[in-house]
Structures are given as structure tokens and as C-alpha cells.
Amino acid sequence: MDEVAEERQRWLQAPYRSYLYSYPHKTAYRPLEPALPLEELWKGEETDYYFLYMHIPFCGARCGFCNLFTLPDRRADVHEQYVDALERQARQWAPWFAGRSFSRFAVGGGTPTLLEAPLLSRLFDIADRVMGLDPSQASISVETSPDTVTEERLHVLKERLTDRVSIGIQSFVEQEASAIYRPQKPRLAEEALERLMAFEFPLVNVDLIYGLPGQTPESWLYSLEKAISYGPGEIFIYPLYTRENTILKPDQIRKQGTDIRLELYEMARQRLEEAGYTQYSMRRFSKVNGFAHKRILPFSCQEEGMVGLGCGARSYTRRVHYASRYGVSQAATRSIIADYVAAERHDQADYGFVLSEAEQKRRYLLKAILHREGLELAAYEERFGSRAMQDHPELEQLLRLGLAELEAGVLRLTALGMAYSDAIGDELISADVRERMEGYELR
Numbered sequence: 198m199d200e201v202a203e204e205r206q207r208w209l210q211a212p213y214r215s216y217l218y219s220y221p222h223k224t225a226y227r228p229l230e231p232a233l234p235l236e237e238l239w240k241g242e243e244t245d246y247y248f249l250y251m252h253i254p255f256c257g258a259r260c261g262f263c264n265l266f267t268l269p270d271r272r273a274d275v276h277e278q279y280v281d282a283l284e285r286q287a288r289q290w291a292p293w294f295a296g297r298s299f300s301r302f303a304v305g306g307g308t309p310t311l312l313e314a315p316l317l318s319r320l321f322d323i324a325d326r327v328m329g330l331d332p333s334q335a336s337i338s339v340e341t342s343p344d345t346v347t348e349e350r351l352h353v354l355k356e357r358l359t360d361r362v363s364i365g366i367q368s369f370v371e372q373e374a375s376a377i378y379r380p381q382k383p384r385l386a387e388e389a390l391e392r393l394m395a396f397e398f399p400l401v402n403v404d405l406i407y408g409l410p411g412q413t414p415e416s417w418l419y420s421l422e423k424a425i426s427y428g429p430g431e432i433f434i435y436p437l438y439t440r441e442n443t444i445l446k447p448d449q450i451r452k453q454g455t456d457i458r459l460e461l462y463e464m465a466r467q468r469l470e471e472a473g474y475t476q477y478s479m480r481r482f483s484k485v486n487g488f489a490h491k492r493i494l495p496f497s498c499q500e501e502g503m504v505g506l507g508c509g510a511r512s513y514t515r516r517v518h519y520a521s522r523y524g525v526s527q528a529a530t531r532s533i534i535a536d537y538v539a540a541e542r543h544d545q546a547d548y549g550f551v552l553s554e555a556e557q558k559r560r561y562l563l564k565a566i567l568h569r570e571g572l573e574l575a576a577y578e579e580r581f582g583s584r585a586m587q588d589h590p591e592l593e594q595l596l597r598l599g600l601a602e603l604e605a606g607v608l609r610l611t612a613l614g615m616a617y618s619d620a621i622g623d624e625l626i627s628a629d630v631r632e633r634m635e636g637y638e639l640r
């Protein structure tokens with residue numbers, strides 16, 4: 198085997214290594230000693246537009262593949278106490294953002310629509326009246342689930358000018374849904390989607406998962422066709438990941454036989470493109486690129502200036518990423534939420550990651566390269582005063598191996614590179630961040 202083929206094989210041997218939805222990953226966060234006063238941190242953050250995020254860490258039940266910060270708890274009084282705490286935090290943070298503008302607002306979790314309609318509405322009050330969000334100028338996105346998407350809640354989202362509603366369906370096949378501990382009747386998912394589509398939000402996203410236990414190419418296509426038939430503007434397709442800390446263990450998946458995720462990905466990619474969706478990343482396929490119904494303020498894809506309210510929310514300044522502590526087990530999540538609800542003050546960052554210049558560059562590169570937009574070399578140089586190709590010799594490798602191409606000063610993944618995004622992203626993690634991630638002790 199020649200050198201290039203060998204190198205290529207190393208990059209391509211395992212397509213599904215890790216999903217880098219943020220960099221550095223939260224398992225690389227550690228206690229910040231001394232803790233950083235947040236007021237100082239935000240005062241020095243020169244960003245024109247901010248991203249407001251609220252995290253609602255409750256779900257009806259925990260799905261078998263989920264390692265997000267969330268707790269199965271449907272109790273209304275628990276939700277209310279939590280929103281009280283979130284409002285307290287917002288009131289303490291709001292003065293630092295006076296006179297600054299939010300161009301994005303997202304509510305995620307967990308399942309935000311597990312909150313009853315009045316409490317859901319209160320989140321928007323906190324965003325508008327406390328944090329100073331102007332909903333007519335910001336893009337607003339909310340996550341939901343089939344069992345919580347009621348008319349009453351959808352009315353709240355509509356009245357509060359939500360632009361994008363994302364619903365996690367995962368599969369329209371009952372056995373596949375129950376295999377991931379998501380006891381969801383296909384009829385319920387279909388009715389939920391019908392209800393949601395009837396509200397005519399500017400953008401509806403449907404999440405699907407491939408590589409589920411028992412899933413076949415035929416059953417995957419069935420779910421995909423079902424989703425397409427409702428005409429959502431966006432479809433996210435996620436490969437199934439299982440970890441030692443998820444309910445569904447990696448061994449349980451391996452027992453099912455060969456890994457057909459790459460085959461299912463390719464089928465979906467072709468079908469979605471035929472159906473008029475454009476691929477924006479390995480997971481995101483969309484018919485919508487920007488909104489005409491609102492004059493939304495500009496925002497950066499780098500997601501700096503992200504102000505995360507709620508327990509489990511991350512906040513990003515250019516130099517410091519911080520959050521509350523992270524856990525997956527019920528006991529750990531419950532105790533972290535209890536500490537958050539009991540806390541009087543939220544004015545210090547005591548857990549996170551301080552990004553060196555090298556890590557800032559790496560983050561910029563990763564955010565750009567794993568998306569269709571690609572890495573604009575001149576923009577990188579303007580921002581950092583150095584050249585991306587010199588700072589990151591791995592980029593030459595990507596070009597040599599046919600995983601990326603360079604055109605008009607923009608480095609983009611090829612179709613092959615896009616399919617292997619989770620290998621490429623993983624390969625680009627710095628040694629320091631990887632060491633921290635591997636040394637993380639999950640609770």
C-alpha cells in the first residue's frame with residue numbers, strides 16, 4: 198500500500214468517532230481556579246450581536262442513546278422552581294448586556310415543551326423583558342417532542358414569533374423507537390407532526406436517527422420518506438452513538454451485527470438531495486437558507502457571545518467557555534439541578550475551559566470546516582494574523598487524501614470528507630483537549 202493510501206485508511210477506518218457539536222467538548226471543562234467574575238468577563242467581550250440560549254433540563258423519560266444534561270421529571274412544581282431560578286439568574290446577568298443586541302434565541306434541553314404553556318410563555322417574558330431580546334429582530338428556535346407538542350404550547354410559540362421548531366422523531370417504526378427506550382407510537386409521531394405543520398412556522402426541523410437496533414435500509418428509507426412527506430424545511434439525520442454512560446451500551450449495538458450507518462447515510466443523502474434539500478453538514482439538510490419574514494440581525498456562525506441561561510447551558514466568550522458541572526446519571530443531574538435552584542448568586546464562572554490562542558484557532562477551524570460554508574482562508578488570516586494552512590498542517594493532509602478541496606480561497610470538505618466529518622472532527626481535536634476528555638470522570 199502506498200503512503201497516501203495508508204494515510205487515507207487511517208483517517209477512514211472509523212467514520213463514527215465523535216460528534217463535535219462544540220469545541221472544546223464539555224468533558225474537557227474543569228474547575229476554574231480561581232473562579233472568574235462574570236461581569237468582568239462579559240465586559241471585555243466585544244461582539245456586536247449575542248446569542249441567548251436557555252436550557253430546560255427535563256424530559257418525560259431518558260432515551261437510550263442520550264448523554265445530554267437532562268433529567269426525567271414531569272412534575273410541574275419542579276419545573277416552576279427551575280424557571281424561578283432561571284429568572285433569578287437572568288436578572289443578575291441582564292445589566293451586563295444592557296444596550297447590546299441578541300440576534301438569536303434558542304430554547305433547548307431536554308424537552309422545553311415539557312413545561313406547561315404558561316411556564317413556556319414565561320421563558321419568552323424572561324428573554325424579552327429581562328434580557329432585552331427584540332423578538333422581531335432575532336431568529337428564535339425551540340426544541341420539542343411528539344408527546345409534548347400540544348396546540349396550547351404551539352400557540353405560545355407562534356405568538357412569541359418562533360421561527361424554527363425542531364421535533365425529535367428519530368424513527369417512525371415502533372420497534373426501532375422502543376429499542377432506544379422511546380416508547381413512541383408511530384401514530385403519535387405522525388399526529389404531532391401534522392399538528393406542528395398546521396401552525397405554519399417559517400421552519401420546521403425533523404430529527405431522525407440511523408443505525409438504530411433492528412433498523413434496515415428499507416425501514417430507514419420508510420422513516421425518511423415519512424418525514425419528507427410532511428414537507429419540513431429541514432431534516433437532521435444523526436448516526437446513532439452509544440457510550441458507556443448511555444442506557445444503550447455499545448455492546449448491545451455491536452451484537453446486532455455489522456455497522457450499516459455509512460450505507461444508511463449515503464442512501465439518505467441521495468434521497469434528500471433528490472427531494473430538494475441542500476446538504477449543509479453531515480447532519481443538516483435544508484431547503485431554507487435565511488428568513489424573509491423578519492429582518493434578523495446578523496450573527497456569527499462561530500457562536501461566540503453565547504449567553505447560556507439555566508443549568509447545563511454553556512456560555513461562550515471568545516476566550517472562556519463555561520457552564521455548570523455536567524453529569525448524565527440521574528443522581529448527578531438531580532443534584533446539579535438542585536444546587537442551581539438553591540443558588541442565590543450566579544455571578545462567577547467556576548467550571549469551564551480557558552481557550553489559548555491556539556485553541557481559539559482550532560475552534561474557528563472546526564466550526565468552519567465541518568459545514569458547507571467551509572474555511573475562508575483570508576477571513577482566518579484577518580482574524581488571527583496567521584495562515585490556517587501553516588497553523589494546521591492536517592489541512593494539507595485533508596487535501597492530499599481527497600477529503601477536502603480548495604477553491605477560490607475556501608477550503609471545503611468533499612462529499613467523501615463530509616461523510617467522514619465525525620472522523621475528521623475527531624482527528625482535529627488538540628492533544629490537550631483530548632487528554633482532558635479522556636481523563637474526564639463522568640458522574
Ligand code: SF4
Nearest residue numbers: 256259260263306307
Ligand atoms: S434525546 Fe432528547 S428527548 Fe431523549 S432524553 Fe435526550 S434530551 Fe430528552
